[in-house]
Every structure is written in structure tokens, then in C-alpha cells.
Amino acid sequence: MPKTETFDRKQVLKKATEIFHSKGYNGTSMQDLVDATTINRSSIYNSFGNKLGMFIEVLTYYQNDSNIHFSKKIATTYNAIDTIKGVFDAVVYDIIKDVDCKGCLLVNSTSEMVNQNDTIRSFIENHQDRMLAFLEDIVIRGQMERVFNTEVTAHQYALYLYTVIQGLQMTGILHKNKEKLTSIVETVLKSLE
Amino acid sequence: MPKTETFDRKQVLKKATEIFHSKGYNGTSMQDLVDATTINRSSIYNSFGNKLGMFIEVLTYYQNDSNIHFSKKIATTYNAIDTIKGVFDAVVYDIIKDVDCKGCLLVNSTSEMVNQNDTIRSFIENHQDRMLAFLEDIVIRGQMERVFNTEVTAHQYALYLYTVIQGLQMTGILHKNKEKLTSIVETVLKSLE
DNA sequence: GTCTATTTGGAATGATTGTTTTAAATATAG
DNA sequence: CTATATTTAAAACAATCATTCCAAATAGAC
Numbered sequence: 392m393p394k395t396e397t398f399d400r401k402q403v404l405k406k407a408t409e410i411f412h413s414k415g416y417n418g419t420s421m422q423d424l425v426d427a428t429t430i431n432r433s434s435i436y437n438s439f440g441n442k443l444g445m446f447i448e449v450l451t452y453y454q455n456d457s458n459i460h461f462s463k464k465i466a467t468t469y470n471a472i473d474t475i476k477g478v479f480d481a482v483v484y485d486i487i488k489d490v491d492c493k494g495c496l497l498v499n500s501t502s503e504m505v506n507q508n509d510t511i512r513s514f515i516e517n518h519q520d521r522m523l524a525f526l527e528d529i530v531i532r533g534q535m536e537r538v539f540n541t542e543v544t545a546h547q548y549a550l551y552l553y554t555v556i557q558g559l560q561m562t563g564i565l566h567k568n569k570e571k572l573t574s575i576v577e578t579v580l581k582s583l584e
Numbered sequence: 585m586p587k588t589e590t591f592d593r594k595q596v597l598k599k600a601t602e603i604f605h606s607k608g609y610n611g612t613s614m615q616d617l618v619d620a621t622t623i624n625r626s627s628i629y630n631s632f633g634n635k636l637g638m639f640i641e642v643l644t645y646y647q648n649d650s651n652i653h654f655s656k657k658i659a660t661t662y663n664a665i666d667t668i669k670g671v672f673d674a675v676v677y678d679i680i681k682d683v684d685c686k687g688c689l690l691v692n693s694t695s696e697m698v699n700q701n702d703t704i705r706s707f708i709e710n711h712q713d714r715m716l717a718f719l720e721d722i723v724i725r726g727q728m729e730r731v732f733n734t735e736v737t738a739h740q741y742a743l744y745l746y747t748v749i750q751g752l753q754m755t756g757i758l759h760k761n762k763e764k765l766t767s768i769v770e771t772v773l774k775s776l777e
Numbered sequence: 778g779t780c781t782a783t784t785t786g787g788a789a790t791g792a793t794t795g796t797t798t799t800a801a802a803t804a805t806a807g
Numbered sequence: 808c809t810a811t812a813t814t815t816a817a818a819a820c821a822a823t824c825a826t827t828c829c830a831a832a833t834a835g836a837c
Contacts, residue, residue: 397803397814415696417610421795431815432796438814442795492699498754499695503608505757506685516758543771550755551768558751561691562743564698565709575744578736582775590784590833614825624785625826631784635825 400438403428404452411449412496415503443510450514453496460485471533472580475552478529479576482556486563486572495560519553526552530583539583548583555579589631596621596631597645604642605689608696636703643707646689653678664726665773668745671722672769675749679756679765688753712746719745723776732776741776748772 406427410419421442425432439445465477485495493499497518504511527549533539539548555575563572599620603612614635618625632638658670678688686692690711697704720742726732732741748768756765 413699415608415610417608418696418700420793422793432817433798433815436796494695494699501754501757502687502692502695503611506606506687507611512758519758543767547764547767548771550759550764551771554751554755554768555748556751557754558747558749561694561750561754562747564694565705565712566743571740571743574736574740575747578741578744578775582771613823615823625787626785626828629826 398428398430398434401452403430403438404448407445408449408453408496411446412453412493412499413491415499416446417503443508447510447514450497450500450511454518457497470538471529471536472538474529475533475580475583476576478526479556479559479579482559483563483569483572483576486559487567487569489563490567492564494564498557498560522556523549523553533583551582552579591621591623591627593631594645596623597641600638601642601646601689604639605646605686605692606684608692609639610696636701640703640707643690643693643704647711650690663731664722664729665731667722668726668773668776669769671719672749672752672772675752676756676762676765676769679752680760680762682756683760685757687757691750691753715746715749716742726776744775745772 406429407424410423410427414423419442421432421435424435424442424445428435435445439448461478461481464481465474468474468477497515500511501515505515506512523546527545530539530545530548530552534541534545543551559572559575562575566572599622600617603616603620607616612635614625614628617628617635617638621628628638632641654671654674657674658667661667661670690708693704694708698708699705716739720738723732723738723741723745727734727738736744752765752768755768759765
């Protein structure tokens with residue numbers, strides 16, 4: 392009996408993500424989203440609840456996209472050094488691809504929303520925990536392979552690496568020189584040896 | 585003949601800074617500013633032009649405050665290592681002081697505004713250039729004192745340090761553990777040796 | 778004290794905000 | 808084909824947005 396959703400939900404999320412990424416949560420109006428997605432205002436409220444609901448789905452969509460991008464980069468690596476290099480390669484690649492200087496949506500949302508909305512705060516906390524666990528895993532492997540030092544715990548190095556990644560995403564907004572970014576990464580990798 | 589400004593401009597900017605820092609540019613309304621500063625709406629437009637004009641003065645005010653804070657921390661240092669330690673000490677101190685997780689206003693403004701407003705973009709570019717020059721100076725001193733290595737140029741190390749500082753300011757929003765933050769700093773300092 | 782430039786207070790502006798409502802269109806199950 | 812659940816479209820909603828305007832208050836120069 393039901394009339395099913397006619398629009399392509401993934402396509403709608405893709406367009407909504409572009410807008411939120413470019414203008415931020417508070418900078419994006421419902422009208423912006425209606426215009427960009429080309430679906431009706433009511434359909435947005437029907438399918439996503441409200442602006443915040445849509446934003447959370449957008450964050451999830453963006454997160455999945457990033458993860459897929461990461462996974463592809465490191466799928467064919469056979470040791471910890473190559474894996475961590477793959478991670479930083481992906482980060483630098485995304486920075487240089489970002490010609491209109493939007494930065495990382497997850498980083499932007501952290502600074503815009505974490506102190507304003509508990510749902511977003513939880514989402515970001517969860518994201519960071521997963522990133523830290525992911526990085527810690529790599530460091531543990533590297534330490535077992537005896538290519539990373541054990542002066543500092545894998546847990547601590549993971550936090551260091553995550554900090555640098557976030558720093559790169561900030562620096563990269565205004566700084567698209569690949570050689571300079573790569574030089575930073577080399578300094579980071581050297582500190583793990 | 586003229587009636588002079590009756591309100592304390594510095595006090596007004598201080599209050600406005602608190603609001604913009606907490607809610608971001610787009611999240612702050614003119615009504616918020618009227619309420620917080622307790623001066624009249626017309627006085628704001630009279631003295632600051634418009635919302636953006638006020639925001640730029642706020643950024644300048646915040647920047648000066650940060651610089652003074654920095655300067656005090658490093659005024660009594662006699663070598664490059666102590667100076668750079670002082671810088672990171674100041675950063676970590678600010679992070680822990682930031683109990684309501686607002687982050688750094690300049691970092692927040694970078695991710696919110698750089699791709700939306702050319703005036704803000706220029707301001708941030710200028711700020712970054714000065715920070716990089718400041719850090720480069722310290723590294724040059726450290727290299728001359730032979731306590732920092734010369735494998736990488738001072739210019740490159742400055743960019744690395746600035747990236748880590750921005751990363752710390754992001755990580756620090758959700759991560760207030762002083763020992764863990766200090767451990768990151770130690771890893772960074774070790775890579776300069 | 779008078780004159781005058783400036784700052785005030787508060788209302789008014791029109792545009793835009795996020796969300797709801799109402800009715801028509803639509804697609805599927807029976 | 809009919810019944811029905813859902814999606815549409817567009818208007819309407821009150822609230823809030825940044826900004827402007829105007830009259831009243833004010834403070835320093837003469």
C-alpha cells in the first residue's frame with residue numbers, strides 16, 4: 392500500500408553533505424538544503440526529522456566515505472610503516488583535493504558544535520575513539536615488528552598521531568603545498584622510529 | 585562639542601569575544617551581543633559598523649590576549665628549548681583551562697570562515713604567517729645553539745610545530761588530560777633534538 | 778548657559794529562520 | 808478498480824535575523 396520514497400536517499404545525503412561541509416551547521420539554512428537536494432521541504436522533515444537529524448545523517452555519510460577512502464589506501468599494505476604512510480597519504484591527498492578550503496567536516500563540526508550539542512558531542516567522541524583505536528592498532532603492529540620504538544606506549548603514540556592528523560587538516564586549509572605537507576609527515580614518522 | 589563614548593570599549597570587546605568564542609560567528613546573533621555587552625544596539629553599529637566589523641575587532645582582541653599570554657610565559661627563558669617548552673606549556677594550560685570545550689577562537693574561525701569570507705581569510709593568513717615566523721625564529725636559535733638538529737630547515741620545523749599546536753587545540757577540546765597532552769609535547773620536542 | 782555633534786533607547790524594517798499544516802498527487806496491496 | 812498509506816507541493820507559521828531610523832538624552836566647546 393505505501394508509496395515508497397522516490398528520491399535517491401544517498402544522492403540527497405551527498406548534496407546535503409556538500410552544503411553542510413561548505414557552510415557549516417549554523418551557516419546552512421533549510422532553504423539551502425531544499426535547493427541543493429532538489430527534494431521537497433516536507434520530504435526532508437519526513438525522512439530526516441529536522442535539521443539536526445539531517446546533519447547527523449550527513450556526518451555518518453561523511454564518516455563512511457572517509458573510512459572507505461582510508462581502507463582503499465591501506466588495503467594493500469603489508470607492514471605498519473606502509474600502513475601509517477598510507478593513512479597520512481590519504482590525509483594529504485584530501486587536503487590538496489580540497490581546493491575551496493573547506494577543511495574536514497568532522498574537524499569543523501568539532502569546533503562548531505561539540506560545546507553546543509550533546510548529540511554531536513557524542514558522535515564526535517565516538518568517532519575519535521574509533522580513530523584512536525585504529526591508530527593504536529597500527530602502532531602496536533609497528534612496535535611488534537620492531538620498526539617503531541617502545542619508549543612511549545602505543546596508546547600515547549596514537550594520540551600523538553591523531554593530534555598531528557587534526558593539525559594537518561587545519562594547517563592544510565590554507566597550505567596546499569604537497570612537499571611541505573609531506574615534510575611534516577616525514578618528521579612525524581621519524582619520531583616513531 | 586562631541587559627546588564621547590561612554591561605555592568601556594575593552595570591556596565590551598571582552599564580552600563580545602566570550603559570546604563569539606562560545607557560539608561561533610554564525611551561531612551568534614546581534615541580540616546575543618546586545619545582551620552580553622549591555623550596550624545599545626545602535627552603539628554597536630555606531631562603534632563597530634556591523635556584525636562582521638565587530639567580529640574582526642573581536643579576533644584582534646583575542647589575538648592580542650593570546651600574544652600577551654605567550655609573551656609572559658617565554659619572557660624569562662634563556663635558550664630555545666625553554667622557549668619552545670614555554671610555548672607548548674601555554675597551549676596546554678589554555679586547553680585545560682577551557683572547561684567548556686570551546687577550543688581556540690582563531691582555529692574555530694579558520695574552519696568556519698576562511699572559505700566564506702575574504703576579510704577573515706586574510707586575517708587568519710596574517711596570523712598564521714606571524715606565528716610561523718615566531719616559531720621559525722625559535723628553531724633557528726635552537727639550531728644555532730646546536731640543541732635542535734638541522735636535518736630539516738627551520739622553516740619546515742616551524743610548520744611542523746604550528747601543525748602540532750593546531751592539532752593540540754583540536755584534540756584538547758575533548759581531551760583534557762594533562763599527562764597525555766604533555767606526553768604528546770615530549771614526543772614533539774624529541775623530534776627536534 | 779547655549780549650541781551642537783554624538784550617543785543613546787526603542788521601535789520598526791523587511792528578509793530569513795526552522796518547522797507545521799493542509800490538500801493534492803501517487804504508488805502499491807488487495 | 809478500489810482502498811490506503813505515503814510522498815509531495817505550496818502556503819502559512821511564529822520567531823528571529825541583521826540592520827535602519829528617529830526622537831530624546833547627553834556631554835563637551837564656546
